[in-house]
Amino acid sequence: MKKKYWDARHNCSAFIIGSRGELTRCSDDGEPSGTAGRPMLEVLTGSGIRNIAVVVTRYFGGTLLGTGGLVRAYTQAVKEGLDHCETGIMRKGCELEVTTDYNDVGKLQYxxxxxxxxxxxxIYAENVKFILLVPVEKEDSLRKNLTETTCGKVKIEKLKETYFIDKE
Known part of the structure; x- marks a missing residue:
């Protein structure tokens, strides 16, 4: 963020990493000690969200705000950000490429x-390819069901294992 907002006075940050919040850090980035990073980290801790990072970029107004005003401004900025973010559960998954002919597209879409x-x-070309992101634990049943649905004509290739956000 410092490279992106190079002309800003301060890019204060805080993060919590790990399912139990085992790694936390915060930075005042030149603001008076304890007026930015620590209040931001306290908001994150209170939210109960893990594996999260925030950066608040400030261009002007620090001296005019005073230390109490800085604490309120950074706290409010993080609260606003949390109010407008989407959260989910990080899950291990795999990316699958499902290839079929045009005759079975409707069955698969259904x-x-x-x-x-x-x-x-x-991807619609000579055949139709669907790229799917599915939880690892559902891969085997998905393969079985897609094979049954297309009477064995579908080709399923695992492209990679990855993590994804499940918004349920």
Whole structure:
């Protein structure tokens, strides 16, 4: 953020990493000690959210605000950010490429809709490819169900294992 907002006076930050919040850090980035990073970290801690980082960028107004005003400003900025962010649970998943012919596209789309699966991408060429992001624990049953749905004509390739945010 310091590179992106190089002309700002301060880029104060705080983060909590780990499912139990085992790693925490904060930085006042030149503001008077304890007026920015620590209040920001306290808001994050109180939210109960983990694996989160915030940066508040300030261009002007520090001297005029005084130390109490700085604490209120940074605290309020983090609260506003949390009020407008989306959260979810980090899950281990895999990215699958599902290839089929045009005859089975409708069957697969219907199945995806029934299961609440939204393809990350759809590629229509000689065949149709759907890129899916699914939880690791559902991969085997998905393979079985897609094979049954298309009478064995579907080709499923695991592209990579990854993590994703489950917004449930």
């Amino acid at each position: 199945y995806f809709g029934q299961q609440g699966i939204v393809p990350e991408d759809s």
